[in-house]
Amino acid sequence: MLSPGFISLSPDLLDALGAVAGTENVISDPAGVETLSKDYYWYSPVLRERLESRKASAAVKVSSLDVLRDVVSLAAKAGVPITPRGAATGNYGQCIPLYGGLVVDLSGMDGIVSIEDGVVTAEPGARLAAIENAARPKGWELRCYPSTWVKASLGGFISGGSGGIGSITWGGLRDQGTIKQIKLLTIEESPRIVVLDEEKALEAYHAYGTNGFIVEIQLRLAPARRWDQIIVASRSWAALLDFTQAVADDDSIPKRLVSVLEDPIPSYFKPIKKFYPADHHLTFLEVDASKTADVKSRAEAAGLLVPHHIAHHEPRRAPMLSDYTWNHTTLWAIKADDQFTYLQSGFTDNFREQMAKLHERFPGEILFHLEFVKGSPRNATMKKAVCGSIPLVRYRSEERLREIIQFCTEIGVGTANPHTCYVDEAGRSNDFVRQKELKASVDPKGLLNPGKMKTHLTNPFLVPGSMPEFLFS
Ligand SMILES: Cc1cc2nc3c(=O)[nH]c(=O)nc-3n(C[C@H](O)[C@H](O)[C@H](O)COP(=O)(O)OP(=O)(O)OC[C@H]3O[C@@H](n4cnc5c(N)ncnc54)[C@H](O)[C@@H]3O)c2cc1C
Numbered sequence: 001m002l003s004p005g006f007i008s009l010s011p012d013l014l015d016a017l018g019a020v021a022g023t024e025n026v027i028s029d030p031a032g033v034e035t036l037s038k039d040y041y042w043y044s045p046v047l048r049e050r051l052e053s054r055k056a057s058a059a060v061k062v063s064s065l066d067v068l069r070d071v072v073s074l075a076a077k078a079g080v081p082i083t084p085r086g087a088a089t090g091n092y093g094q095c096i097p098l099y100g101g102l103v104v105d106l107s108g109m110d111g112i113v114s115i116e117d118g119v120v121t122a123e124p125g126a127r128l129a130a131i132e133n134a135a136r137p138k139g140w141e142l143r144c145y146p147s148t149w150v151k152a153s154l155g156g157f158i159s160g161g162s163g164g165i166g167s168i169t170w171g172g173l174r175d176q177g178t179i180k181q182i183k184l185l186t187i188e189e190s191p192r193i194v195v196l197d198e199e200k201a202l203e204a205y206h207a208y209g210t211n212g213f214i215v216e217i218q219l220r221l222a223p224a225r226r227w228d229q230i231i232v233a234s235r236s237w238a239a240l241l242d243f244t245q246a247v248a249d250d251d252s253i254p255k256r257l258v259s260v261l262e263d264p265i266p267s268y269f270k271p272i273k274k275f276y277p278a279d280h281h282l283t284f285l286e287v288d289a290s291k292t293a294d295v296k297s298r299a300e301a302a303g304l305l306v307p308h309h310i311a312h313h314e315p316r317r318a319p320m321l322s323d324y325t326w327n328h329t330t331l332w333a334i335k336a337d338d339q340f341t342y343l344q345s346g347f348t349d350n351f352r353e354q355m356a357k358l359h360e361r362f363p364g365e366i367l368f369h370l371e372f373v374k375g376s377p378r379n380a381t382m383k384k385a386v387c388g389s390i391p392l393v394r395y396r397s398e399e400r401l402r403e404i405i406q407f408c409t410e411i412g413v414g415t416a417n418p419h420t421c422y423v424d425e426a427g428r429s430n431d432f433v434r435q436k437e438l439k440a441s442v443d444p445k446g447l448l449n450p451g452k453m454k455t456h457l458t459n460p461f462l463v464p465g466s467m468p469e470f471l472f473s
Helices: 011-021 030-036 045-051 065-078 128-138 154-160 198-204 237-249 270-275 289-301 326-336 351-361 398-410 432-442
Strands: 058-061 082-085 102-105 112-116 119-122 140-142 179-185 193-197 213-223 227-234 255-261 281-288 305-310 340-342 369-374 385-389 392-394
Touching: 011 058, 011 065, 030 058, 030 102, 065 082, 065 102, 065 179, 065 213, 082 154, 112 128, 119 128, 128 140, 128 154, 154 213, 179 198, 193 198, 198 432, 227 237, 227 289, 237 255, 237 281, 237 289, 237 369, 237 385, 255 326, 281 289, 289 305, 326 340, 326 369, 326 392, 351 398
Parallel strands: 058 102, 082 102
Antiparallel strands: 112 119, 119 213, 140 213, 179 193, 179 213, 227 281, 227 305, 255 281, 255 369, 340 392, 369 385
């Protein structure tokens, strides 16, 4: 059964798309369309139930700006929904169309235009690992990247991601001028290019593909370093936290990763379990190789174990501790036990007390996975490193999930809600007024990923029942 508001593409439109993109690049068979309509939304049992039946009518793969322009022009003339897709590793159903129509797969538009003076210019489909691997021989590296860097696209990271490995030094993707420039293609019968520089570019950031096709990006890079990976273990949660926070706050230690994993989370990491003792809490660090000896001796002096150290290797190779951090931690946990889901939480300075309260209120339901990140200038009161968390939650029901989120709010823990597909319900501090103004100017008919920016008023496809509702709204 088709979902409410589903828009089918006409055979004429499919033919016209085939003429501009190549018939082999137009996908209309049900299995192919289903695959190209989905992402990692199934991390959330709430999204899984709401979005399972949602899919496109057809998909098209584009590999150049000229073809994209023609595709957008045809879709805009026909007035059908258009949903951009990168590598589809997003977790919130961002690239699942709510109204059928056309999915545009940009993974083939993956050129790295230049890497010069610490700035990479690339097309949206460029994979983050490809950018990192091209930048390092030139003395540069990405400031921050998601743990999905091998697959994830740059355009998808800008539109659907937030930060990751490197954020302990550089903050989120939106911080410290990391995004230098974004070029957008408008959704019009005669599509235009709009160039957004510096702060202005943030209007196109984290908008779930609703405000223009990102067709080129300039990112500032960091000077490349030699990163060692260190595992620190302890049976004492308090002692491990004290050591880890001190490392996170110490600016004299260049670092890329500071992750803390409450026991038994490490037992879910099958491929690397042999590197550390069972029944311990762990910290995973990536630090500049010149600081490894110092960090190890500090850990040992604090009575902690340092069971494994992986020396820098160029190019990087497995095992990589970052493959078990950020939202990969959640993936390993779900693989071990499919009752797990997760939250995305922002603790304050008294995070020890907040975590203790959560354990006490929801015994056995929450396991803490912490990611320390550089405090944002937007939160001037924060200390240097902020304790973020992607806690694992044993899923009982939507009501219980809501109870946990409400309790978090009561005790001052912020939530970027991963159990909604609407960008304006996800709890990030986007400037929606400016994002909506941008959307109105680049997508005047409201055709791009309609519905995902829920409070944007132009949605020509809206019919009763077409917008999934969430308990958290
Ligand atoms: C195991 C796992 C670990 C993860 N770890 C992290 C992490 O550490 N940090 C993090 O931030 N995220 C993380 N994520 C989420 C996701 O992997 C990243 O955000 C990733 O960068 C998304 O890139 P993508 O190419 O897969 O985007 P997609 O999922 O394809 O798209 C994401 C959004 O961007 C839109 N979009 C894509 N391309 C364009 C374009 N050219 N123009 C306009 N809109 C576009 C889509 O419509 C969609 O709304 C993780 C996910 C998983 C499954």
